[in-house]
Amino acid sequence: MVTQKFKILMVLVALLALAIIVPNSGSFVVLLTTRALCFAILAMSLDILLGFTGLASLGQAAYFGVGAYLTAVLATKFGFGLGWDFWLVVLLGMLLGAALAAFFGLFAIRATGVYFLMITLALGQCVWGLAYRWNSVTGGDNGINMNGRPAFGLDLTNEITFFYLVFAFFVASMAIMYVLVRSPFGRSLEGIRERELRMQILGYNTWLHKYIAFIIAGAFGGLAGVLWAHTNGHVSPENVVLTTSVDALLMVVLGGAGTLVGAVIGSAIVFGLREYLSTLVPWWQYALGAVYVLTILYLPTGLMGIPARIRQWRGSGKSEDSTKLTAKALASKPS
Amino acid sequence: MNTQFWIVQAFNGVSYGALLFLVGAGLSLIFGVMRIVNLSHGAYFLWGGYIALSVIHATGSWALSLPLAALAVAAIGIAMERLFLRSAGLEYLRNGAIAAGVGVLINLAISARWPQLIGGGWIQFVIISVVAALAVYALLQRISVVPIDNDVLRQVLLTVGFAFLFQQAALDIWGGNNMDINPPSEFTQSIVVGGIYLPLYRVFMIGMAVAIGIVLWLAMEKTRMGAAVRATVDDAQMARGVGIDTNRISMFIFALGAFLAALGGVIGGAFLGIYPGLDFEMLPLAFAVVIIGGMGSLGGAAIGALAVGLADNFGKALFPEISYFTLYAPMVLILAIKPTGLFGRE
Numbered sequence: 094m095v096t097q098k099f100k101i102l103m104v105l106v107a108l109l110a111l112a113i114i115v116p117n118s119g120s121f122v123v124l125l126t127t128r129a130l131c132f133a134i135l136a137m138s139l140d141i142l143l144g145f146t147g148l149a150s151l152g153q154a155a156y157f158g159v160g161a162y163l164t165a166v167l168a169t170k171f172g173f174g175l176g177w178d179f180w181l182v183v184l185l186g187m188l189l190g191a192a193l194a195a196f197f198g199l200f201a202i203r204a205t206g207v208y209f210l211m212i213t214l215a216l217g218q219c220v221w222g223l224a225y226r227w228n229s230v231t232g233g234d235n236g237i238n239m240n241g242r243p244a245f246g247l248d249l250t251n252e253i254t255f256f257y258l259v260f261a262f263f264v265a266s267m268a269i270m271y272v273l274v275r276s277p278f279g280r281s282l283e284g285i286r287e288r289e290l291r292m293q294i295l296g297y298n299t300w301l302h303k304y305i306a307f308i309i310a311g312a313f314g315g316l317a318g319v320l321w322a323h324t325n326g327h328v329s330p331e332n333v334v335l336t337t338s339v340d341a342l343l344m345v346v347l348g349g350a351g352t353l354v355g356a357v358i359g360s361a362i363v364f365g366l367r368e369y370l371s372t373l374v375p376w377w378q379y380a381l382g383a384v385y386v387l388t389i390l391y392l393p394t395g396l397m398g399i400p401a402r403i404r405q406w407r408g409s410g411k412s413e414d415s416t417k418l419t420a421k422a423l424a425s426k427p428s
Numbered sequence: 429m430n431t432q433f434w435i436v437q438a439f440n441g442v443s444y445g446a447l448l449f450l451v452g453a454g455l456s457l458i459f460g461v462m463r464i465v466n467l468s469h470g471a472y473f474l475w476g477g478y479i480a481l482s483v484i485h486a487t488g489s490w491a492l493s494l495p496l497a498a499l500a501v502a503a504i505g506i507a508m509e510r511l512f513l514r515s516a517g518l519e520y521l522r523n524g525a526i527a528a529g530v531g532v533l534i535n536l537a538i539s540a541r542w543p544q545l546i547g548g549g550w551i552q553f554v555i556i557s558v559v560a561a562l563a564v565y566a567l568l569q570r571i572s573v574v575p576i577d578n579d580v581l582r583q584v585l586l587t588v589g590f591a592f593l594f595q596q597a598a599l600d601i602w603g604g605n606n607m608d609i610n611p612p613s614e615f616t617q618s619i620v621v622g623g624i625y626l627p628l629y630r631v632f633m634i635g636m637a638v639a640i641g642i643v644l645w646l647a648m649e650k651t652r653m654g655a656a657v658r659a660t661v662d663d664a665q666m667a668r669g670v671g672i673d674t675n676r677i678s679m680f681i682f683a684l685g686a687f688l689a690a691l692g693g694v695i696g697g698a699f700l701g702i703y704p705g706l707d708f709e710m711l712p713l714a715f716a717v718v719i720i721g722g723m724g725s726l727g728g729a730a731i732g733a734l735a736v737g738l739a740d741n742f743g744k745a746l747f748p749e750i751s752y753f754t755l756y757a758p759m760v761l762i763l764a765i766k767p768t769g770l771f772g773r774e
Contacts, residue, residue, distance in 0.1 A: 149581040200764040207465060207580045208767040211719055215759040218712050222752020229749065335712060339467075339588050346585060374540050378596035379533055385589025386512070386526065389582045391571045 104354055112260060116253045127256045129364040130263045131321040136344040136356040137270055138313035143342065144351035145274050146306045147286030151210045152197075152217025153341045156311045158224055158333030159193055160186040160318020165237040165328040166230060179243035183262075183319055190315020191308045193220075198307040202300055217338050225330040236329025239322060249323075259320050266313055270353055273309065282306055283351075340367070347388045349395025358396055435624055437745050438738065443630035445737025446637035450692035451710060452717030452736075453644065453729040454685030460661040460724020461681040464513060465580055467587040469689055470711035471594035476501050476690025477697035477706075478602045480609055490612050498690040505686025508590060509679055513576065513583070523568040531561025595707060604704050609697035633695055640688070641730055648726060657681065661724050689714075713740075716759045722769025731770060 115126045135157050142148040163186050167173040174182035197216045204212050224231045231237065242249040249255045273279050284292045285299050292299050322328050331337070344363045348355025366384065370377040388395070394402065455469045479500050480493035487493075515522040535557045576582045615632055618625040648654035659667040660674050668674050693702070700706065716736050721728025736755065743751035762769060 143581075149584075151584070200760055204763065204767055207463075208763060210465065210580055210584065211715065212760060212763040212767075214712065214715060215719065215756050215763060218716075218756040219753050219760065222756055223750065226751055226753075227749045334708070336588075336708060339585070342581070343585055343588075346581070374536070376536055376596060376600070378592050378599075379529075379536075382589045382591075382593035382596065383530060383533055385585055385592065387530070389576065389586040389589065390512070390522075390526070390573050391568065393574055393582060 123252050123256050127259050130259050131317050132364050133357045133360040134266050134317035136360040138310040139341050140345045140356040141310045143345050146282045150213040152213035154333050154337035155217045155220040156190040156314025157318040160315035161322040161328045164319045164322035175243045177245045186315040186319035187312040191312040194308045194311025198304045202303050221333040224333045239326045242323050349397030352397045355397040441738035441741035443633045445734040446634045447696045448717050449637045449733035450688050451714040452733050454688035455714050456718045456729045457681050458685040462678045465583050468590045470707035471591045472501050472686045472689035473693040473710050474707040476693025477702035480694040497694050498687045501690030502683040502687040506683045509682040527561045527565035530564045531557045534560040606701050606703040611698050719759050722771040725771040728771030
């Protein structure tokens with residue numbers, strides 16, 4: 094078995110490699126990676142809900158959207174957040190994401206299973222509807238074009254400098270979320286995922302735990318949105334649409350729910366398909382659809398689950414047993 | 429804002445609700461019987477419209493396009509349900525279909541990256557596809573698949589995957605232009621009732637939805653098959669126990685749902701148009717219908733469709749800036765207060 098320390102070391106080496114290799118590659122790679130990192134933060138925030146708490150949210154794009162729209166509206170309408178006050182916008186974005194999640198959570202947290210999916214879908218659609226129609230604030234279908242990135246000592250118009258900024262946010266988010274899921278609070282979230290009734294009997298206020306996890310996920314979703322607005326330079330209802338939420342879910346499941354690293358790998362693959370493959374070939378959506386179908390049918394525990402499945406397969410040799418084991422592994426995941 | 433405005437808007441809302449009923453009723457039945465959240469439902473709607481366009485192009489008959497498109501999409505629905513959503517007993521066929529698809533994708537990738545390797549000849553194309561497909565098939569056969577029953581998240585993601593596949597296929601077959609289905613000229617006139625012009629086509633839509641609703645209701649309440657379906661909705665395990673073939677019923681219901689969605693696509697195509705992206709526009713609306721009415725209830729779908737149709741029309745006319753919000757916010761409230769919807773049963 095690989096020890097936890099070794100795993101952390103591997104992640105650190107991978108991050109270091111990313112920080113060294115990407116800036117020395119072409120400008121397209123830098124641009125693509127910066128954007129993918131924003132989605133990686135979104136995917137990790139969803140993983141807190143899906144992987145660790147067992148709540149499959151179909152509206153995570155809403156928090157991403159409010160973060161992005163907040164940044165764009167403040168920058169274009171009030172000229173706010175283009176200097177040192179950028180850091181204030183980051184804080185505001187996280188607060189707004191958290192506040193929205195706190196409001197939405199009042200409706201959503203009591204629901205379970207398919208009803209939780211449906212209510213988060215409806216909440217996400219509410220935000221999308223406002224983004225799409227509230228022309229005077231959101232610019233409607235056209236969205237908002239941002240002009241220029243914040244300037245505070247650093248030259249953020251330089252794509253490489255900006256990459257390092259987003260990368261720093263990404264690493265910090267990952268570290269905070271890692272500490273969170275390893276904390277006693279994170280452990281009790283996992284307990285709720287496994288067996289909510291038992292946690293209630295043990296005296297945990299499971300509603301409050303889920304509510305707090307929902308708010309934390311919303312805050313990081315907002316952060317991802319703030320970064321995305323400056324990365325992309327354009328915010329539109331496209332960022333809040335249902336398929337963005339579904340994509341975020343696939344990112345988590347493809348990488349392996351319940352592993353933050355998995356969410357990052359998943360977001361790299363899904364984002365790569367959407368943004369990179371689509372520039373190469375016209376049939377890229379077949380590949381995206383195929384990844385969905387193959388992941389769900391053949392790789393339900395995700396890429397991070399492959400070593401465990403190979404071990405099972407070697408150990409038992411019988412496919413029947415491994416079906417049972419996978420079913421068991423899945424049963425602990427949300428339904 | 430006189431009475432005429434209210435009457436016209438209400439009429440438009442009701443006729444839009446009639447269209448939504450066709451889409452929502454199918455989705456509701458599929459959920460009620462199979463417990464499957466089907467996110468490909470919007471794609472069925474879109475494909476119904478596109479296939480109808482092809483039928484009209486080939487035969488010139490609009491009346492013929494209605495049943496043909498709906499039946500074709502129902503067949504697609506059956507294939508999808510039997511092969512991918514409930515593949516017990518047909519694992520070989522499922523793996524074969526997926527392997528063939530992946531084989532063609534690998535081939536496409538090779539011809540995009542190294543065109544000289546294939547050289548445009550169809551023989552090379554077939555050989556590479558078959559070899560790749562066989563290799564993928566051998567791999568897939570070794571992987572055991574956990575059934576997706578009772579796992580809502582996996583159902584959602586699987587059916588979304590298919591929705592993307594349908595979307596791209598529609599783009600490749602019919603192109604990306606906005607197209608219109610033109611109904612016969614008799615339908616394009618208006619009738620005048622009390623000084624208000626009512627487009628005949630919208631009257632036809634309402635009539636069609638009412639007729640289908642009555643037929644469905646009679647079939648569900650008065651026939652043996654309907655009784656079996658209701659039994660499956662209430663308790664599938666018990667229904668199996670008393671000898672009802674629930675597998676056949678869920679196949680039938682899935683086909684019926686796809687049939688209704690496609691019918692909606694043909695009928696709705698005349699005033700919404702048919703264009704890429706319509707599938708994911710209709711999907712949340714169909715879910716709103718199902719949620720408000722209650723999943724698995726036909727009467728609920730009718731009420732839900734009427735509510736969504738009216739809310740959409742009046743929302744757009746009265747408060748255009750928050751019109752979608754006024755549509756989805758009630759959905760949230762109903763879910764929060766009575767998760768099973770107005771008419772749903774546990």
